[in-house]
Amino acid sequence: MLRFENVHKTYKTGTDALRGVTFVIEDGEFVFIIGKSGSGKSTLMKCITREERPTEGMVLIDRFNISKMSRALVPILRRQIGIIYQDFRLIETKTVAENIAFAGEIIGVPKKRLNQMVDIVLGSVGLRDKAQSMPLELSGGEQQRVAIARAMLNNPKMIVADEPTGNLDPETSESIMALLLEINRTGTTVIVCTHDSNMVDRMQKRVIEVEDGLIVRDERASGYTAVVEPEQPALPKSMEDEFDSENSEEKESDKPLPEFPPNRGEDGK
Amino acid sequence: MSLRAFWNSVKEGFQGIIRHPLVTVASITTILLMLLLMSVFFIFSANARYIMRKVGQQPPIEVYMKLGCTQEQMDMTVSYLQTNTDKIKSYYGMSPEENYKRFRKELGDSSTILDDFDYNSYLPYTVTVQLTDPQYADEVVMNLQAIPGIDKVMQESNVMTFLTRATKTVNIATGIAFIVLFLISLFIISNMVRISVFSRSTEIAIMKFVGATNAYIRLPYIVEGAIVGLISALCAWGLSYLAYSELFKRAMTNVESGSLYALLPMSSLSVYVLFLCLASGIIIGSIGSGIAVRKYVKV
Numbered sequence: 001m002l003r004f005e006n007v008h009k010t011y012k013t014g015t016d017a018l019r020g021v022t023f024v025i026e027d028g029e030f031v032f033i034i035g036k037s038g039s040g041k042s043t044l045m046k047c048i049t050r051e052e053r054p055t056e057g058m059v060l061i062d063r064f065n066i067s068k069m070s071r072a073l074v075p076i077l078r079r080q081i082g083i084i085y086q087d088f089r090l091i092e093t094k095t096v097a098e099n100i101a102f103a104g105e106i107i108g109v110p111k112k113r114l115n116q117m118v119d120i121v122l123g124s125v126g127l128r129d130k131a132q133s134m135p136l137e138l139s140g141g142e143q144q145r146v147a148i149a150r151a152m153l154n155n156p157k158m159i160v161a162d163e164p165t166g167n168l169d170p171e172t173s174e175s176i177m178a179l180l181l182e183i184n185r186t187g188t189t190v191i192v193c194t195h196d197s198n199m200v201d202r203m204q205k206r207v208i209e210v211e212d213g214l215i216v217r218d219e220r221a222s223g224y225t226a227v228v229e230p231e232q233p234a235l236p237k238s239m240e241d242e243f244d245s246e247n248s249e250e251k252e253s254d255k256p257l258p259e260f261p262p263n264r265g266e267d268g269k
Numbered sequence: 270m271s272l273r274a275f276w277n278s279v280k281e282g283f284q285g286i287i288r289h290p291l292v293t294v295a296s297i298t299t300i301l302l303m304l305l306l307m308s309v310f311f312i313f314s315a316n317a318r319y320i321m322r323k324v325g326q327q328p329p330i331e332v333y334m335k336l337g338c339t340q341e342q343m344d345m346t347v348s349y350l351q352t353n354t355d356k357i358k359s360y361y362g363m364s365p366e367e368n369y370k371r372f373r374k375e376l377g378d379s380s381t382i383l384d385d386f387d388y389n390s391y392l393p394y395t396v397t398v399q400l401t402d403p404q405y406a407d408e409v410v411m412n413l414q415a416i417p418g419i420d421k422v423m424q425e426s427n428v429m430t431f432l433t434r435a436t437k438t439v440n441i442a443t444g445i446a447f448i449v450l451f452l453i454s455l456f457i458i459s460n461m462v463r464i465s466v467f468s469r470s471t472e473i474a475i476m477k478f479v480g481a482t483n484a485y486i487r488l489p490y491i492v493e494g495a496i497v498g499l500i501s502a503l504c505a506w507g508l509s510y511l512a513y514s515e516l517f518k519r520a521m522t523n524v525e526s527g528s529l530y531a532l533l534p535m536s537s538l539s540v541y542v543l544f545l546c547l548a549s550g551i552i553i554g555s556i557g558s559g560i561a562v563r564k565y566v567k568v
Contacts, residue, residue: 049478072482079480089475093288103479108273150479 001026002048002158002189007057007067009043009213017043018054019213025191025206027157030184032200033193034224035210044210045162045193049083050074061158079107082151082159082188086166088143090135096146097122097131103153121149125179141172148179158189165196173199197224278485282492285465292465296458296497297504300553303454304505304546307447311545312513312538314443319533321436322402330406331423332413334394342418346396349416356405357398365392393420404433451549458557462494466562473565486566490558498554502546509546510539 002025009018017040025031035041046052047059050066059067066077090099097118104114122128125145135143144164151159161180165173177192177199184190194200200207201223209217209226217226286293334343350360363371369388373380398413400406406424413422466473476486514535524531 075477075480075482075485077480078478083478089471089478091472091475102475105277106274106476106479106481106485108275108277110273154480 001060001062002191003058003060003063004044004047005058005060007044007047007054007059009040009047009052010055016213018047020057021210021213021215022057023208023215023218025189027189028184028187030181030190030203030205031192032203032205032207033191033210034195034200034207039210040213041193041210042162043213045160045191048158048160048191049081050077079154080157082148082154082156084144084147084151084159084161084164086163088135088140088147088167090143090146090150092135095132095134096127096138099135099146100150100153103150107154117153118149121152124152124182125149139172140168141175144168144172144176145179148176148183152183156188158191159183161190161192161194163194164192165194165199170198177203200224274485275488278488279492281489282496285489285493286496289465289468292461293497296461296494296554297501299457299461300454300498300501300550301504301508303450303457303553304501304550305508307450307549308505308509308542308546310443310446310450311542312509312533314439315538315541316532317439318436320530321439330398330400330410330413332396332398333420333423334396335418335420336390336393338394338418342416343394345416346413346419349412350396350398353409353412356401356409358401359399361397363395363397365389365394368392368395403436406433451553454553455557455560458494458553459560462490462558462561466490466565470565473562477566483566487559487562490562491555494554494556494558495551496554497558498550498552499547501554502543502550505550506539506543506546509542510535513538 004021004023007018007021008016010016019040021040021044033041033044043052047054047067048061050069054067057067058065061077061080069077091102094102097115100118100121101114104117109117118131119128122131125148127142127145127149130138130142130146135146138146144167148159148164159180164180165176168176173196180190180192181203204221204223206220207217207222207224208215219226332346334346347360347362350357365388369383369386369392373383376383398409400409410422410424413419473486517532517535521532526534
């Protein structure tokens with residue numbers, strides 16, 4: 001579980017990037033973080049990966065306050081989080097397999113086991129045949145798949161993706177999102193920071209919207225823009241009475257809302 | 270960091286040397302030049318100290334016993350000279366008769382004036398003392414003067430003072446030169462490695478977000494720096510060995526090895542120069558690289 005409790009972040013320049021952000025993301029959720037450029041969503045993501053430390057408030061992962069953790073523990077935290085960036089961040093001088101294995105080498109996974117793990121994650125992103133290719137030989141979508149495979153290697157509890165489809169065409173973006181959704185179905189929490197309104201609208205997942213360092217919307221099964229109830233023009237008194245009598249049996253507002261299907265992670269499946 | 274992760278990191282360090290050959294060559298050349306300068310300073314100061322020590326032993330301390338001093342007093346003097354071997358390199362006693370003969374010899378053709386000289390009545394026993402280091406002169410003179418039976422102790426005080434000061438100056442100058450050269454080379458190396466680190470900053474950023482510790486990120490650069498330092502040290506030692514051996518051969522052709530002006534042979538210096546080069550090279554290389562990468566590794 002990820003919990004932000006009244007998180008404030010003020011940079012040395014005096015910019016208030018976050019001004020009291022509070023929310024909870026349960027294990028296994030798929031969440032979109034949206035907002036305009038400069039709204040504070042990148043700072044929010046950085047607070048999750050401890051690239052930034054809140055000036056006030058707490059960021060808790062599984063009840064552990066990561067905003068107060070010592071620097072020595074930060075690498076251990078990051079091994080629990082798979083991070084995906086817009087620009088893929090692959091090492092150009094290493095092969096696809098080496099790029100993925102890199103995440104295991106730093107924690108000293110034995111070579112034989114590491115090769116097996118790399119093979120499994122490459123298979124899960126559909127790039128087993130590209131293991132020995134160099135990153136620059138791959139398309140953007142394939143490179144992002146490699147980045148996802150690397151993020152998955154250490155079997156993280158949470159994947160944080162910062163604009164993962166920002167550099168990709170709509171079709172490839174779709175396949176990357178499908179892959180993230182697939183990972184989420186295994187119980188991994190996925191947090192995606194994005195500007196891709198079509199994708200957010202289509203996927204109908206939880207949306208947290210950040211504006212001027214504040215959370216202005218936190219809705220489950222939502223789209224990129226908030227659903228605003230259209231204002232009804234005032235009816236003449238006579239028509240109003242007639243309308244009321246016609247609808248007295250069943251008012252629209254009395255109807256139960258369609259229930260949001262539970263996330264896989266929530267019911268533990 | 271696990272042992273496997275440690276070896277992965279060391280392996281990366283070795284690969285880093287080949288990955289940026291130009292930076293590696295430039296770093297080796299820089300450290301090599303600095304170490305050569307250090308070696309030259311070391312060899313110069315070692316020779317300067319060696320010659321000064323020899324010179325310091327040359328103006329001896331002359332001890333004049335009282336006329337008619339007793340055997341016991343003579344024994345006390347000799348006992349002091351024999352027990353303080355750390356300060357007294359050698360001593361040489363002369364009887365009145367030996368002193369008389371020496372005077373005659375020094376007078377040459379005029380020695381006949383001493384024909385009827387009663388040396389036993391007018392000439393004392395003397396002892397010539399050579400010190401291990403001129404800095405002990407004052408202490409030894411003071412101790413000798415306290416022994417009964419000794420009339421006076423003569424020393425070339427000005428020469429001794431000069432030599433003591435000169436030795437200290439050479440030692441301080443060498444120390445300062447070492448520190449300055451060390452800092453300069455550390456600065457140059459850290460800036461050169463920074464170029465290599467900068468070109469790999471993306472890689473470092475990736476290492477950080479996949480959970481690499483600071484030590485894991487730094488270690489390859491430190492290993493790389495240490496190897497560069499090691500290669501530079503061996504080259505610097507080899508070059509200084511060849512150059513000094515050649516200089517020694519040419520300069521010492523007509524000089525006896527026991528002479529006051531004889532230089533130290535390279536065989537007696539080479540181990541110290543090698544140790545100096547290796548220690549300085551490895552420290553400069555590894556610390557310089559460690560400093561260069563520090564800015565990029567803060568998680």
